[in-house]
Amino acid sequence: MTIDPFDAGPAADTPESWIDWTSARQRLASDPSSSAWVSANAGSGKTHVLTQRVIRLLLAGCRPSAILCLTYTKAAASEMSSRVFDRLAEWATLPDSDLKDRITAIEGRAPDRIKLAEARRLFAKALETPGGLKIQTIHAFCEALLHQFPLEANVAGHFSVLDDRAATTLLAEARRSLLTAVSTERDAELAQSLAYVLDLADESGLESLLSAIIANRSALRGFLLDAKQSGGIDARLRQAMKIADGETEETAAAAFWPLPGLSGLALDTYLTLADEVGGSRVIDVAYALREAKRQSDPVRRMEFIEAALLTAKGEKKSDTYVINKGMQKSAPDLVDALTLARDHVVACRNRYRLVRMLAATKCSLVLAERLIGDFEDLKKQRSQLDFEDLIERAANLLNRDTAGAWVHYKLDQGIDHILVDEAQDTSPVQWSIIQSLAADFFTGESARMGQRTLFAVGDEKQSIYSFQGARPERFSQERDETKRRVDSVEQAFHRIRLPLSFRSTEDVLAAVDQVFSIPQNASGLSADNEPVEHRSNRAGHPGTVEVWDMVAPETTEDEEDWTAPFDALRESAPATIVARRIAARIADMIGRETIIEKGVERAVEPGDILVLVRKRHAFVNALTRELKRRKNIPVAGADRLRLTDHIAVQDLLALGRFVVLPEDDLSLAALLKSPLFNLTEDDVFEIAAARTETESVWWRLQMLSQKENSHLSVATGKLQNFIALSKTATVHDFFAAVLTLHDGRKKFLGRLGNEASDVLDEFLSFALDHERTGLPGLQAFLSVLETDSPEVKREQDKDRGEVHIMTVHASKGLEAPVVFVVDGGSKAFNHSHVPKLRFIEAGEDTFPVWLPGSGFSNHLIRSDEERLKTAAEDEYRRLLYVAMTRAADHLVVCGYRGQKENPECWHAIVKTALADNQDHCRPQVFVADGEEWQGLVWRKSEPRPASTPQMLPETQQEENHALPAGLLAPLPALPALPRPLSPSGAGTIIDDGADDLAVRSPLFGEKAEASSLALQRGRLVHRMLQALPDFTENEREEAARRYAERAARFWPAAEREHLIQAVLRVLSEPAVQPAFSANSRAEISIMGTMTIGRQQYAVSGRIDRLAVEGNRVILVDYKTNRVPPREAREIPFSHVAQLAIYREILAPLYPGKEFVCALIYTENAAFVRVDDDAMAEALAAIKTK
Incomplete structure (x- = not known):
């Protein structure tokens, strides 16, 4: 018996009717007593349907262990498992009335008391079931199956699974074995x-x-x-x-x-x-x-x-x-x-x-x-298997004539319901596993032992993983085969479609329908040539589709900029122009334009924006540079990258090469400019330029660092320490120490951003794996890493609030309020990209061929290339569908091309289709960052409120009295919050109106005010002044010596002794001795407000040392990386102003007390007391600014 509600939709084309119709279809799809095949449009809630079906199966009394749900990715399995357990956990504690409403909503009928009690027990039942709910990838299922039947599958019972990296290592060994043989x-x-x-x-x-x-x-x-x-x-x-x-x-x-x-x-x-x-x-x-x-x-x-x-x-x-x-x-x-x-x-x-x-x-x-x-x-x-082995051996096991019957008998007692997610991306061999498992559901005694079902959900239009073996036509073929099996045992089978989208606005979906309403554009989207139709559940929400004109190359070439990076695009290159326009458009969007999220209108944020490309190429780097450097917009790193392509890994490789061979001049020069050492271009030039032919950079650096007060001595000490460490530590421990004990990770993140964290983790993971399986030693590790160059797949975290740039393939399953689809103008199929070794189809046969060159082409190859061309063009259009349907509110289609125009590229397909409908599409001039360009804007209808309020009858409206005028007057503006003011930056108010103090990056190459050695000395002085007051006067010198010998162990003994004595001299200064007594406090945070001119400022700061003694309040602040003044009148205004503000904030707390304010310069532990008159003048200057 077949129930096929594949109809045109609800009788009335209204939002309410579509919601009711969709809810009914979802209930039908989740019916635990029937098999179903669901075709779900993008954003139509297929995960919701899967979750609902699992819950209804449990409600119907199905054992949790008898449900097998196969997902395409681990992330999808985790997401679905979380949804099921969250729903069941909520049901366990809901009041009866609420729980009754929830069950009625999904089943269409009210539950009795027995079912209510059973629903409350489902959470515990699912948790207590051995093995739990089987929501997993097909690879995980196959691995468990082979572990269950190792003898029948002819595999080791204790086998482990090779990851991609380990498989690459074994394959390299097999290749060497072949060539040696x-x-x-x-x-x-x-x-x-x-x-x-x-x-x-x-x-x-x-x-x-x-x-x-x-x-x-x-x-x-x-x-x-x-x-x-x-x-x-x-x-x-x-x-x-x-x-x-x-x-x-x-x-x-x-x-x-x-x-x-x-x-x-x-x-x-x-x-x-x-x-x-x-x-x-x-x-x-x-x-x-x-x-x-x-x-x-x-x-x-x-x-x-x-x-x-x-x-x-x-x-x-x-x-x-x-x-x-x-x-x-x-x-x-x-x-x-x-x-x-x-x-x-x-x-x-x-x-x-x-x-x-x-x-x-x-x-x-x-x-x-x-x-x-x-x-x-x-x-x-x-005793290892790779991921392909898992699928192949599981398929062989289930379909084998001998052992297969025994395996089916054992499995027949354990699985009653199979659910398949992303069915359109399931490969033929994976389908053979699924259908083999389900064969027993509809044959022999198994078919009559109670309802056993097969459920699949997918969308042929979104099948884009042909390179992984997916065949979109199998979706409909497997549907028809399942229908035939179900009909043969007179069970129910539902064929269901879900066209209602809960993701995208009406404007976006109307544009998608318009593009794919043209027959040649829809070719390959559906095996049954079903029309592409969507409905939006967000009727009335504002949305737009923009199509910018394609950027073509200019006829004249710019002069080459020899200072630009070698892989950078020219400023006039089409890809650079598009990147610049996108960055400018994003900058205009953020904080100015709005989207509607969960019924609430809010401003666009960086994390709302997704940029999609077909391939990872130079455009991605160009756009990243535009967003980061020119617009200061946070952008996530590439979703995939070669480990050795990342600059942080290149710096670590340079470190490895140096410690293996200190005479490697190039590696050392690159290393010194890395965040690990942060030397400037001038520093490296000073070290390397004046060498003789026989002098290495390392020898020259050691000579220069021996000069008195040389800022290079710290770098030399670090490098010597790294060389010594590399001789005793394993590869992983060496790099782990560099990144942790020596603050390498913090330095990399400080310059490169959070995106470097994933790369560094992957680098350490690779080092650890190499220790287990590879040749020992740092040199072997460097060689393997540079040869293998493993690829890193990085999870894109939306919570970071960054613009994401990725390929359409990587975006599958994601969505964003604002999506830019960037077309590189390339063809869908290129004969030169066809693999030389490949399988071809000739009639019913499939076999491999190898074509070393064009002199081998023949009729079989030409025929197969036509088949490949058709398949590539079909997938090209499916990629466009996936790209367009990622957008929730705003979609921008743009692109660039070479000298030749491709009339069948994404951009041309979209522009031609939308321009044909002049009722909804009009020309538009786009302006951003002073640049203009042409394009089109598509809107299905004018924006209107998301929910229209019911109007009162006219007679009732006439009887209403006018509201008091005061109720309609706008409320007065709230007073502005005080502007923040840091006491340490107070001096900038004198120099510059109200702008924040600019902080110059060390990447610009300007030398700091003090050397790196002075910075280290300052940090140690600061730390000792903070810790030593906790010791008695008799214990301080010994404690200071112990600390200095540990923290400054690479310093010359004279330098360490000078440091100790300088700190002890400050602690014994009579004027501030109370500030370092046992009753004093360190690191005191304060807050308050001050009026400067006509503007109120909120002040927050931290006092390094504070003591209250009798009638005096002693206030001490440390200054690191500052040149100590020789006289009080040489103290910088900003330092005096900072203490004046502290005194002004604290004065009301200590009325009538005398304030003693002092500065300690940690460069040489010098103590300077600040005069009261100088502070009064500084405060007056600030307040009158």
């Missing part, structure tokens, strides 16, 4: 195959082939197993390509001659007439044919024949090239003879290339067989 073993076939491959493709081609074998190892393994059962690789390939056993390259070349219709007397006639009356073109043809006639080598003869009768592209030459009118008049039969000969050459050429492809493919598969075999042996020795 050629020279050490007596394997003639392997050696001949390798020699043949090298002859065709050289060393770089061999490396590319081996990489392609590794990437396709699972499919190749299956083909090689099939070939083994079919008489070997050669026999299997000949069967697939329809090539006879004895046919070789030599026989295929020999088949060119003689030419049908143009041999013997006919050929002699042609050659004679060509000499007598032929033109230059005909003479060239005749020359090539005469040479072919003389040749005894079939291959050489073939080359002359092709040159005579075919063009460089392999097409037949036209009649005007091979025969002229004079020859036709003398020998009319030559026209037909030449036609027959040319057709023969084209056919032979195709056959010859096919045979060549057979030979090349056979040799590549011989290498693949050995490489994959070595890889399998390495995994077996370590």
Whole structure:
């Protein structure tokens, strides 16, 4: 029995009707007594439906362990599991009336008391079930299945799963084993195959082939197993390509001659007439044919024949090239003879290339067989499986004729309901696992042991993972197969669609519908050619779609800026222009434009913005620079990046190379400018420029650091410490110490931002993994890291409030109020990007081929490339659909192109489709940051309030009295909050009106006021002055000495002693001795307000030392990284003003008491008392500003 509510929607096209209709469809989809197949548009709440179905299954009495929910990603599994448990936990404590309402809403009928009691127990029941709810990825399920049946699956019972990094390491070892085997073993076939491959493709081609074998190892393994059962690789390939056993390259070349219709007397006639009356073109043809006639080598003869009768592209030459009118008049039969000969050459050429492809493919598969075999042996020795093994072996286990029946019998008692999320991205082999599990639901006794169901939810329009094996057409095929199975046992099956979006505004969805209403744009979106239709649950919420004009390259080139980074785009480059416009538009949006979130209007924030690209290329870097540096807008780092591409990792690699070889000048120079040392360009120039040819940078740095008060001594000490540490610590411990004990992480984050944190974690993780599996030593680690260059996938955290830039593939499942879709103008398909080693489809057969070059192309390849082109263009349009439907409120489509315009790019598709509807689309001039550009704006309808209030009847309105005028008057503006003022920055009020004090980055290369050694000395003085007062006077010197010997252990002994004595001298100063007594307080925070001019300021600060003694209040502030004044009148105004403000704030708390204010300069522990008159003058100057 089939119930198919695949209708046009509710009877009335109103928001209320659509909500009721959608709720009814969701209840039908979550019906625990029936199987269902749900097609859910983007933003239609498929996770809600999945969650609801799981809960209804539990309500219906299903055991938690009998539910298997398969998700596409771990994040999706975690999200769904959280939703289920949150709902069940809430039900456990809800009042009866509320719980009754919740259950009625999802089931459509009121529960009885028994069901209410059962609903409250579901949370505990789900928690207590062994293994819990099985909400997991298909890989996790397959891993558990293989652990449950290791003997039947022929795997080690204690196997572990290889992650991508470990798999890469094993594959590299297998590759080395292959290349070594050629020279050490007596394997003639392997050696001949390798020699043949090298002859065709050289060393770089061999490396590319081996990489392609590794990437396709699972499919190749299956083909090689099939070939083994079919008489070997050669026999299997000949069967697939329809090539006879004895046919070789030599026989295929020999088949060119003689030419049908143009041999013997006919050929002699042609050659004679060509000499007598032929033109230059005909003479060239005749020359090539005469040479072919003389040749005894079939291959050489073939080359002359092709040159005579075919063009460089392999097409037949036209009649005007091979025969002229004079020859036709003398020998009319030559026209037909030449036609027959040319057709023969084209056919032979195709056959010859096919045979060549057979030979090349056979040799590549011989290498693949050995490489994959070595890889399998390495995994077996370590009892490991990779992710592809999990799927393949689970599929084999379930579909095997022998052990499969036993496995099905055991599983049949454990799984009653299967739910599949993101069904459109499920690969054929994964479908075989799912359908094999579900087969028992609808056959034999299992079909009548109670309702057992299969549920799937997905959207063909969002199938964009073909590179992972997804086939969107399988969504409808598996639906029809499931329907057939369910009908055969007379159970209920629902085919359901959910077109109502809870994400996007009406304007955005109307634009999507308009674009894909054009048949060629909708091609490939649905196997059943269903129309693309959406409805919005956000009717009335304002939304827009902007389409900016494509940016084309300028005709004149800018002069190259030699100071720009080598990978930077020119300022006039189209990608740079688009990046600049997007950054300016985002800057105008933030804080000015609004969105509606959960019914509340608020300003746009950086975290609301998502920029989507098709590929990660130079544009991403250009936009990141524009946002960060020019607009100061926080932006998240790349969602994927090569570990060694990140500047923080490059700095750590430079450190590693230096400690391994201190004479590595380039690495040391790069290291000194890194955040770890933060030296300026001038510093590095001073160290490196004046060296002789025999002096290394490291030797020069050590010499310069020996000078008195050299600011380079700290860097030298650190480097010496790093060298010593690298000789005793493991790789991981060495870099962990650099990042933690030596504040490396803090320094990197301070310069590069929070995005560096994930990269540093991944770097340390790689170091730890290398210690477990790789060769020991820092040099081996550096070599492996630079060679492997692992890729980091970073989770995008919306809570950070950053603009996100990512590919459309990475954005799947995400949404954002504002989305920019950036089109690079490239084609959907490029023949040059087709892999040389790939599987092709010929009729019902699928087999691998390897094409080292264009000289191997044939009819099978051309036909398959047309299939690939169609599939790529279909996925290209599905990518556009996914990109457009990420937007909730505002969508901007823009892009740039090269010299040639692509009329089928995303931008052209959207612009052409929207411009056709002039009722909703109009031209617009966009302006941002002083720049103008043209484009279009699309709006389905004028914005209106999200909910329209009910109007009163006219008669009742007339009886209402007017409200008092006072109620309608606007409220007075709230008084402005006091502006913040930091006492330490008070001096800037004198110098600059009301602007904040600018802080210059050390990246600009200006030297600090004091050396880094002085900074370190200042920090130690500050710390000692804070800690030593807690000791008695007799204990202070010993405590100071212990601390200095630990904290300044790399200092010269004289410097340490000077530090200790200077601190003790300050502590014994009679004027401030009470400030360091046991009754004094350190680090006292204060707050208050001050009126400066006509503006009120909120003051907050921290006093380093405060003591109240009798009639005196003693106030001391430390100054680090400042040159100590020689006299009181040389004290900077800002320092005097800071103490004056402190005194002004504290005076009301201590009326009638005398204030003693002093400064301690930690550079040399100098003590200076500030005169009362000087503070009074400073305070007066501030207040009258």
